[in-house]
Amino acid sequence: MDTSQQQPATAASAGAWPEGIARATLDALSSRLCVVDTNLQQVASNRAWREFLPATPCRCLTAGADGSAGGTRSWVMPCWSGATAQLVDQAIEALRSGARDSFALEYECSSCVPSRWYLLQIKPLPGDRPGCLVFTHDDISERKLAERAQHLAAVRLKQLGAHLESVREEQSAAIARELHDELGAVMTMLKLDLATTAKQETTSAELRSKFDSLLEQVSAALQVIKRISTNLRPATLDTLGLMATIRWYVERFSQSTGIATQLELPEYVRLSDISSIAMFRILQEGLTNVAAHSGASKVLIRVEKNDGDLIMEIIDNGRGISAEQQQKPGSFGLIGMSERALYLGGHFSIDSSAATGTRLQLCIPLDN
Numbered sequence: 001m002d003t004s005q006q007q008p009a010t011a012a013s014a015g016a017w018p019e020g021i022a023r024a025t026l027d028a029l030s031s032r033l034c035v036v037d038t039n040l041q042q043v044a045s046n047r048a049w050r051e052f053l054p055a056t057p058c059r060c061l062t063a064g065a066d067g068s069a070g071g072t073r074s075w076v077m078p079c080w081s082g083a084t085a086q087l088v089d090q091a092i093e094a095l096r097s098g099a100r101d102s103f104a105l106e107y108e109c110s111s112c113v114p115s116r117w118y119l120l121q122i123k124p125l126p127g128d129r130p131g132c133l134v135f136t137h138d139d140i141s142e143r144k145l146a147e148r149a150q151h152l153a154a155v156r157l158k159q160l161g162a163h164l165e166s167v168r169e170e171q172s173a174a175i176a177r178e179l180h181d182e183l184g185a186v187m188t189m190l191k192l193d194l195a196t197t198a199k200q201e202t203t204s205a206e207l208r209s210k211f212d213s214l215l216e217q218v219s220a221a222l223q224v225i226k227r228i229s230t231n232l233r234p235a236t237l238d239t240l241g242l243m244a245t246i247r248w249y250v251e252r253f254s255q256s257t258g259i260a261t262q263l264e265l266p267e268y269v270r271l272s273d274i275s276s277i278a279m280f281r282i283l284q285e286g287l288t289n290v291a292a293h294s295g296a297s298k299v300l301i302r303v304e305k306n307d308g309d310l311i312m313e314i315i316d317n318g319r320g321i322s323a324e325q326q327q328k329p330g331s332f333g334l335i336g337m338s339e340r341a342l343y344l345g346g347h348f349s350i351d352s353s354a355a356t357g358t359r360l361q362l363c364i365p366l367d368n
Contacts, residue, residue, distance in 0.1 A: 278341075
């Protein structure tokens with residue numbers, strides 16, 4: 001067959017779209033789009049871009065390379081401030097030199113009422129036209145407003161959590177005082193009266209035996225009152241400070257659990273009441289987890305000052321905490337420790353493995 005007699009392929013059959021279809025496709029896009037050539041002259045734009053531009057050409061607010069004011073540029077959007085236009089100019093130079101392959105900028109147009117947010121993206125035009133750039137400009141106000149509302153809700157939720165925690169601590173302190181001062185005093189007087197009556201000469205041996213039994217019960221009740229009031233709010237926290245309270249609590253923990261403990265504490269630390277009680281509660285929760293879940297035989301509690309921060313570490317030689325256990329919905333103890341740290345402007349971390357045990361680390365600012 002003589003192929004020289006065949007008709008040349010049309011643009012459509014070769015895979016290229018007619019210009020009218022390409023332009024209609026661009027105009028159908030909701031995203032504002034503009035193409036500039038190597039001289040930064042606009043060569044194409046869609047309807048959304050053209051409708052957003054003002055009636056008169058925009059003048060770039062940045063200075064030229066020689067210090068003169070920028071010239072008229074049809075690709076400059078009317079919502080750009082001088083700082084935005086300068087960033088765009090710098091990005092264009094980097095794109096043209098090959099220093100970067102794309103540019104994206106989210107910015108707020110404060111001149112809009114109400115304010116609106118936009119996403120500007122610039123990329124080289126793909127194909128056989130080197131140096132040409134594609135600008136897209138999208139309105140992202142709805143997403144930004146949703147993000148702002150979500151952030152505000154999260155902040156309010158944290159404030160509510162902090163307020164409830166503060167109220168709970170105040171109530172715990174009040175109940176602890178009532179137990180220690182009121183009920184403890186009544187039980188102590190009862191114990192004294194029982195002891196005095198039991199020692200009277202007229203009391204028979206049988207009554208003395210009953211009084212001895214009652215005295216033992218009252219003594220046990222006093223121990224319960226002391227334990228409950230101490231758990232609610234250690235008196236040493238208000239009288240002797242955080243470091244003394246940690247020493248007392250760790251010694252008590254070791255005696256009750258049989259787990260060997262090692263303490264490394266600074267001589268003195270000055271913290272606010274909120275920071276002190278939060279740090280003590282994190283220590284309580286951490287050691288409770290060690291006793292209940294780790295299977296550890298020893299634990300190190302280290303507190304140190306470091307560059308304006310106070311760092312507390314609880315390190316055990318137990319079986320560790322898996323990532324799945326840390327992420328369980330019911331892990332309220334770990335969640336509570338992390339939230340307390342965030343509320344104090346610090347952070348809380350867990351480093352754990354079956355081979356090395358678990359390290360809990362709390363870091364909070366000393367000036368909090």
